[in-house]
Amino acid sequence: MLSGTWSRWQRFRVDNELAHLFLHSPVAIVSALVATLAVLAALLAPVISPFDPYDIGGIDLLDSLLPPAWTPEGDARFPIGTDDQGRDLYSAILYGLRLSLLVGVLSVSFAALLGVTLGLIAGWFGGWVDALVMRIADVQLALPAILTALLVDGIARGILPDGSHDRLMLVVLTVAIGLSLWVDFARTARASTLVEKRKEYVQAAIIMGMHPLKILTRHVLPNILGPLLVILTIDLAVAILLEATLSFLGVGVPPNQPSLGTLIEIGTGYLFSGEWWIVLFPALALVTLIVSVNVLGDFLRDVFDPRLR
Amino acid sequence: MTAFIARRLLQAVFVMLVVSLIAFALFRFVGDPVAQMVGQETSLADQARLRASMGLDDPVLVQYGRFLQRLVTADFGYSYRTRQAITEMILSRAPATIELGFVSLLVSLIIGVPAGIYTAIRKHGVLANAILILTLVGISVPTFVIGIGLITVFGVQLGWLPTFGRGDTVALGGWNTNFLTLDGWRSILMPALTLGVYQLTLTMRLVRAEMQGVLKSDFIRFARARGIDYSSLYLNHALRNTLVPVITIVGLQFGGVIAFSIVTEAVFQWPGLGLLFLDSIRYVDIPVMSTYLVLIALMFVTINLLVDLSYALIDPRVRLPGKGS
Numbered sequence: 001m002l003s004g005t006w007s008r009w010q011r012f013r014v015d016n017e018l019a020h021l022f023l024h025s026p027v028a029i030v031s032a033l034v035a036t037l038a039v040l041a042a043l044l045a046p047v048i049s050p051f052d053p054y055d056i057g058g059i060d061l062l063d064s065l066l067p068p069a070w071t072p073e074g075d076a077r078f079p080i081g082t083d084d085q086g087r088d089l090y091s092a093i094l095y096g097l098r099l100s101l102l103v104g105v106l107s108v109s110f111a112a113l114l115g116v117t118l119g120l121i122a123g124w125f126g127g128w129v130d131a132l133v134m135r136i137a138d139v140q141l142a143l144p145a146i147l148t149a150l151l152v153d154g155i156a157r158g159i160l161p162d163g164s165h166d167r168l169m170l171v172v173l174t175v176a177i178g179l180s181l182w183v184d185f186a187r188t189a190r191a192s193t194l195v196e197k198r199k200e201y202v203q204a205a206i207i208m209g210m211h212p213l214k215i216l217t218r219h220v221l222p223n224i225l226g227p228l229l230v231i232l233t234i235d236l237a238v239a240i241l242l243e244a245t246l247s248f249l250g251v252g253v254p255p256n257q258p259s260l261g262t263l264i265e266i267g268t269g270y271l272f273s274g275e276w277w278i279v280l281f282p283a284l285a286l287v288t289l290i291v292s293v294n295v296l297g298d299f300l301r302d303v304f305d306p307r308l309r
Numbered sequence: 310m311t312a313f314i315a316r317r318l319l320q321a322v323f324v325m326l327v328v329s330l331i332a333f334a335l336f337r338f339v340g341d342p343v344a345q346m347v348g349q350e351t352s353l354a355d356q357a358r359l360r361a362s363m364g365l366d367d368p369v370l371v372q373y374g375r376f377l378q379r380l381v382t383a384d385f386g387y388s389y390r391t392r393q394a395i396t397e398m399i400l401s402r403a404p405a406t407i408e409l410g411f412v413s414l415l416v417s418l419i420i421g422v423p424a425g426i427y428t429a430i431r432k433h434g435v436l437a438n439a440i441l442i443l444t445l446v447g448i449s450v451p452t453f454v455i456g457i458g459l460i461t462v463f464g465v466q467l468g469w470l471p472t473f474g475r476g477d478t479v480a481l482g483g484w485n486t487n488f489l490t491l492d493g494w495r496s497i498l499m500p501a502l503t504l505g506v507y508q509l510t511l512t513m514r515l516v517r518a519e520m521q522g523v524l525k526s527d528f529i530r531f532a533r534a535r536g537i538d539y540s541s542l543y544l545n546h547a548l549r550n551t552l553v554p555v556i557t558i559v560g561l562q563f564g565g566v567i568a569f570s571i572v573t574e575a576v577f578q579w580p581g582l583g584l585l586f587l588d589s590i591r592y593v594d595i596p597v598m599s600t601y602l603v604l605i606a607l608m609f610v611t612i613n614l615l616v617d618l619s620y621a622l623i624d625p626r627v628r629l630p631g632k633g634s
Contacts, residue, residue: 154590158339
């Protein structure tokens with residue numbers, strides 16, 4: 001069991017280093033706080049938001065396009081104003097954050113599951129399996145993420161019967177965004193597996209007759225978690241960005257559901273008539289969220305890639 | 310070397326075959342092509358005749374072969390929505406996107422290279438750090454938010470620049486260009502900047518990293534010892550040695566710029582290929598969708614191939630057996 005204790009010791013050391021570096025990086029702490037706040041706001045949206053943007057009965061069209069509360073024409077009920085349908089912008093942003101994070105987490109999980117599985121298999125078995133997976137990755141790399149996402153969305157529109165698209169929106173977005181992000185996971189998992197496979201502890205496990213599946217999940221996977229975590233974080237930012245972009249383009253979340261992208265899209269219609277708050281606040285929320293996730297990703301990359309230090 | 314080129318070519322051909330297969334499957338199996346082409350009053354017998362004349366009753370492999378044959382001769386069929394020949398639609402839209410991509414790369418070089426040099430030389434300066442933080446914001450702000458921000462400032466508040474469309478263009482043969490009128494230049498500025506921001510941050514970071522590497526090398530140290538003045542040292546000696554990888558990467562980005570122009574074109578209603586593709590998604594216009602897919606993939610594969618081959622020419626390590634793939 002020498003190999004087991006060694007790897008556990010190494011893991012302990014890296015964990016400790018992570019905590020140490022984190023506590024000494026103010027930028028990382030601030031962005032982690034912001035990200036945590038965003039997650040809490042998203043989780044608690046139904047509890048803390050003053051209005052329910054999905055409840056059509058609670059919306060009054062007479063309240064539409066009200067400016068923020070601190071301006072002369074503002075209404076105290078709506079701290080940062082209302083949109084064109086009279087929805088409270090603050091509540092809509094909270095629910096939008098919820099949807100953005102949900103789609104982001106789901107699609108990145110999907111991409112990670114698909115990519116890591118394929119990468120582990122390709123790296124472990126080599127030969128034609130490896131060649132096949134990598135050639136599929138080549139094809140995927142010839143299609144930029146936004147194109148893949150749009151394409152899957154378009155295909156879903158063509159295949160699904162009318163009306164069901166809105167109900168299956170979450171699934172469609174998850175698959176569309178997930179499929180455009182899996183390659184990074186697959187390549188990293190494959191490369192790390194190739195390295196780990198040559199190491200003594202894995203060789204020992206092979207000689208002991210351990211099942212490949214068990215070696216991959218118990219030994220290889222835990223030791224390649226670091227680089228995968230970096231991609232996971234960076235791709236979360238990319239996924240949130242893609243969701244917002246698709247919704248902004250009008251092919252993501254249906255317009256009656258508040259998502260940060262759709263709110264910004266609604267707001268652009270009022271740029272010239274002076275209702276600046278509809279576009280400004282959702283955009284600020286979106287950018288803050290993405291920046292904080294990106295900064296965390298950058299921090300993790302610096303920690304796990306010693307060459308950068 | 311020949312083996313290396315042959316292997317890379319084979320891989321490229323394989324990728325294009327798979328992409329064309331996806332495009333074919335899209336065309337053939339997403340929705341019914343015949344139902345899309347005929348009106349409701351067309352009789353079933355007429356539909357069957359049309360189906361037969363289009364060859365849709367033949368074995369799938371035969372149909373795929375025919376599809377490939379048409380692709381190779383640049384015959385992409387007809388749009389479901391506008392009934393126009395897709396080849397014509399693409400040709401009339403392409404100049405707008407190519408010019409937009411070109412100007413945005415130019416913008417990214419004009420701003421990105423000096424900024425990269427500056428941040429490499431003044432490593433710990435306040436301005437250099439500010440620029441670096443700005444680049445992180447630059448990659449985090451979605452393209453459409455950048456576009457909306459520019460429109461708000463320069464279009465709505467200041468009223469300096471037009472906020473949508475190409476403005477006045479001049480037709481040179483079949484090519485409508487923005488570059489010959491003042492209005493054309495004014496119209497292209499904001500979209501090009503929007504599209505170029507991501508490339509700009511990339512160029513800047515790359516120039517900075519390359520410059521830092523070169524500045525540490527011996528020949529720079531000797532040049533410094535010889536007392537060469539700083540502007541000549543940085544610009545003639547150091548910069549020249551960083552430009553090859555920078556230009557390669559920027560060239561490589563051209564495919565990405567064309568593909569990502571989808572979002573920018575939507576924000577500025579720029580009548581290019583991206584807007585055409587977006588409309589095809591909205592209206593499930595499958596032939597246009599699959600054509601765009603094939604074209605973008607072809608562009609990426611060609612650019613990647615050229616870059617791989619040029620690297621192999623320059624750096625023999627790339628083509629050593631076992632190091633490739």
